[in-house]
Amino acid sequence: MNFEQVLNVSKILLEYLPNTLKLFFFTLLFSIPLGAVVTWLKRCRFKPVSWLTNFYILIMRGTPLMLQIVAAYYAIPMIVKGAKDSAAASGSQAGGFIEFLDNCMHSENYMFVTLVVAFALNYAAYFAEIFRGGLESIPVGQYEAASMLGMTKAQTFFRIILPQVVKRVIPATSNEVIVLVKDTSLATIIAYAEIMLKAKQMMNTYSSIVPLFIAGLFYFVMNAIVTVAFVLIEKHYNYYR
Amino acid sequence: MSILEVKGLSKSFGDVKVLKDISFNVEQGQVVSIIGPSGSGKSTLLRCVNQLERADGGEITVDGMKMLTTREGKAVYANKKALREIRLKIGLVFQNFNLFPHKSVMQNIIEAPVHVLKKNKQEAIEEANELLKKMGLTGKEKAYPCELSGGQQQRVSIARALALKPELLFFDEPTSALDPELTGEILKVIQELAKEKMTMVIVTHEMEFARDVSNHVIFMDGGYIVEEGDPSSLFGNTRNERTKQFLKRYKGMS
Ligand SMILES: Nc1ncnc2c1ncn2[C@@H]1O[C@H](COP(=O)(O)OP(=O)(O)OP(=O)(O)O)[C@@H](O)[C@H]1O
Ligand SMILES: [Mg+2]
Numbered sequence: 001m002n003f004e005q006v007l008n009v010s011k012i013l014l015e016y017l018p019n020t021l022k023l024f025f026f027t028l029l030f031s032i033p034l035g036a037v038v039t040w041l042k043r044c045r046f047k048p049v050s051w052l053t054n055f056y057i058l059i060m061r062g063t064p065l066m067l068q069i070v071a072a073y074y075a076i077p078m079i080v081k082g083a084k085d086s087a088a089a090s091g092s093q094a095g096g097f098i099e100f101l102d103n104c105m106h107s108e109n110y111m112f113v114t115l116v117v118a119f120a121l122n123y124a125a126y127f128a129e130i131f132r133g134g135l136e137s138i139p140v141g142q143y144e145a146a147s148m149l150g151m152t153k154a155q156t157f158f159r160i161i162l163p164q165v166v167k168r169v170i171p172a173t174s175n176e177v178i179v180l181v182k183d184t185s186l187a188t189i190i191a192y193a194e195i196m197l198k199a200k201q202m203m204n205t206y207s208s209i210v211p212l213f214i215a216g217l218f219y220f221v222m223n224a225i226v227t228v229a230f231v232l233i234e235k236h237y238n239y240y241r
Numbered sequence: 242m243s244i245l246e247v248k249g250l251s252k253s254f255g256d257v258k259v260l261k262d263i264s265f266n267v268e269q270g271q272v273v274s275i276i277g278p279s280g281s282g283k284s285t286l287l288r289c290v291n292q293l294e295r296a297d298g299g300e301i302t303v304d305g306m307k308m309l310t311t312r313e314g315k316a317v318y319a320n321k322k323a324l325r326e327i328r329l330k331i332g333l334v335f336q337n338f339n340l341f342p343h344k345s346v347m348q349n350i351i352e353a354p355v356h357v358l359k360k361n362k363q364e365a366i367e368e369a370n371e372l373l374k375k376m377g378l379t380g381k382e383k384a385y386p387c388e389l390s391g392g393q394q395q396r397v398s399i400a401r402a403l404a405l406k407p408e409l410l411f412f413d414e415p416t417s418a419l420d421p422e423l424t425g426e427i428l429k430v431i432q433e434l435a436k437e438k439m440t441m442v443i444v445t446h447e448m449e450f451a452r453d454v455s456n457h458v459i460f461m462d463g464g465y466i467v468e469e470g471d472p473s474s475l476f477g478n479t480r481n482e483r484t485k486q487f488l489k490r491y492k493g494m495s
Contacts (some may be wrong), residue, residue, distance in 0.1 A: 061390035145339035146294055149405065150329045159356065163343045240342050241387040 001210045009202050010213045013195050013218060020194040020218075023115055023184045028177065030120035035127025042132060053128075060125035065118070066186045072118040073190045077105050115187050119180075126176055134169035135161070167237040174230035181222050195219075242305060244269050244409055244440050245290070247404045249311070250299035252289055261464040263299070267409070267457075272431075274451035274472070277461035278487060286461070287413050291333050292324060295460040302329045317371045329357070331354075332402030336414040338394045340386040346373070346397050347382040355467075358405065365404070372400040376430060392423035396430055410434070412443040416450065421431050428454060428478050448491055452476050460484050 001009075042053040060068070080101045087098055104110060138161055146156040185196035199215035243266040244335060252260040259282045267273055275283050288294040291306075298316050308327050310317050318324060323363040341349050347369055354365040373379055376396040386394050395415055402410060412431070416424040424447065431454050434441065445451050451458055454470045459469040460481075468481045479485055 055460055139339075141335060141337060142341065143341035145335065145341070147293065148291060148328070148331075148333045150325060150357040151353065151400070159352070160341055167343070240385040 001206055001208045005206060006210060011215055012202065013214055016193055016195050016198045017218065020184050023187060023194065024180060026116045027119040027123055027180060030116065031123035031127055034069055034120055034124035035131055038124050038128035039131040039135065042128065057125045057128060060122050063124050065183060066189050068122055069115065069118045069186060069189055072114045076114060080105055111190060111192055115192055123180060126237045130169050130176065134165040137168055138164055170230065170234055170237065177226055178223050181226060182219055243267060244304055246302040248300040250289060250296055251470035252285055252294065252296045254469055259464055263466055263470065265466060267440060267442060267458060267486055270440055271457055272435045272455040273442045273457045273459060275442065275444045275459045275461060281461045282464045283461055284413055287411050287444055291411060292329055294326055304330050329405055330379055330408040332405060332407035332410045334399050334402055334412045334415050338398040339420050340394055342386050346384050349397060350401050354404050369404060372403055376400050391419045392426045395419065395427055399430060408440065410439060410441045414446060419445060
């Protein structure tokens with residue numbers, strides 16, 4: 001490949017960078033709060049809820065994300081169609097919501113929505129385990145000191161425990177975010193137009209593996225930025241040990 | 242009226258009876274030391290009185306308020322509101338300080354006055370500065386616990402407990418996480434508080450400490466109070482065989 005071609009490939013990949021970033025940011029946006037909720041559910045005293053949450057985490061972490069993406073992409077429309085058919089057959093009135101879902105199926109964003117759902121559900125399971133580890137690493141003495149000072153449960157959690165958990169989960173979270181940058185490439189399996197998909201296409205067009213290298217460079221730079229961001233966050237929390 | 246009355250207190254962990262029929266009183270202005278071998282139930286006793294552990298039976302009365310009573314063999318605690326009120330009458334200083342590591346010295350001390358007692362922040366800061374002065378920690382208000390020595394951390398935790406103006410202050414081995422040479426500074430602080438007629442109950446393994454600071458000593462063994470009395474008689478010429486043995490063993494070690 002000559003220089004001009006390299007430049008051209010880079011330009012095209014740059015055009016698809018926003019799609020990769022969109023998936024990345026939306027996944028983070030949903031998976032981190034969802035992860036916190038999953039942590040909370042897992043620690044629920046009502047055992048069935050805790051068991052169900054464990055089962056969810058087991059499935060999410062025990063099966064490939066790529067499989068989950070494919071399953072979400074093909075299974076959700078099938079389920080919606082099945083629900084629609086049975087609703088039509090029984091002539092029930094519950095069709096409003098199913099109709100809404102059905103419309104979503106045919107919208108342009110459908111692919112992106114299923115991707116975000118699959119990614120967020122998967123990453124939430126990992127984040128939940130990280131958060132749980134952080135939460136359980138806080139010494140019981142912190143709770144006892146807060147209780148001796150007359151603090152309520154909510155005050156203890158939000159003012160004493162949570163800030164310390166945040167500091168402790170940063171390193172593990174940073175690992176997970178770096179993996180996520182690379183995992184966005186799994187979206188090519190359902191032909192989502194992101195960097196990896198385009199790189200593969202141009203590899204064929206040019207009969208060269210250079211586009212792959214350029215794509216690799218894109219991921220590398222993104223992760224360099226993520227790494228620096230987390231170093232800064234860690235520094236911010238360095239004022240105490 | 243005694244500030245603290247404990248009657249027939251019992252507590253088990255599973256099948257293990259840790260406290261068996263514990264009764265004692267603490268009077269206003271008294272400094273009580275609790276001594277005894279490891280595992281005799283000293284910490285458990287403190288934790289039951291401080292509501293960190295639920296007792297199985299007996300009675301606890303704090304400043305005239307019934308915290309725990311026993312009806313038909315069942316422990317009955319006061320309602321939530323009363324328990325909270327009682328909790329604020331009692332301060333506890335932990336063996337390993339349990340300061341909040343993400344908060345500065347000042348923030349540690351004013352946390353409860355501001356957010357629990359809903360005091361004006363400026364007022365809380367002024368009172369905290371007074372306490373820091375008393376603890377010999379002036380100038381440390383911006384420091385974080387990790388930047389302080391063990392002795393300083395323990396003094397911050399004493400200031401934090403005092404900021405709520407408790408009627409009664411408990412210490413669970415306040416010096417055992419410290420280097421021996423730092424024991425003196427905590428002793429000094431406690432003696433200072435004793436002079437101001439602060440009522441204190443101190444669990445300790447240091448007999449000199451107990452003798453120097455307290456005007457009443459309780460000796461516990463195997464979940465019972467074996468003997469109690471003033472320090473000179475208990476340390477000087479106890480008649481009790483178990484106390485004798487314990488003190489002898491202790492002397493042999495030091
Ligand atoms: N949370 C708990 N669960 C089970 N057993 C416990 C618990 N806390 C204390 N114990 C047991 O209760 C007994 C008394 O413990 P406690 O901590 O009150 O003794 P102590 O007199 O404070 O000892 P030390 O001088 O070593 O601090 C011990 O046998 C201990 O193993
Ligand atoms: Mg103890």
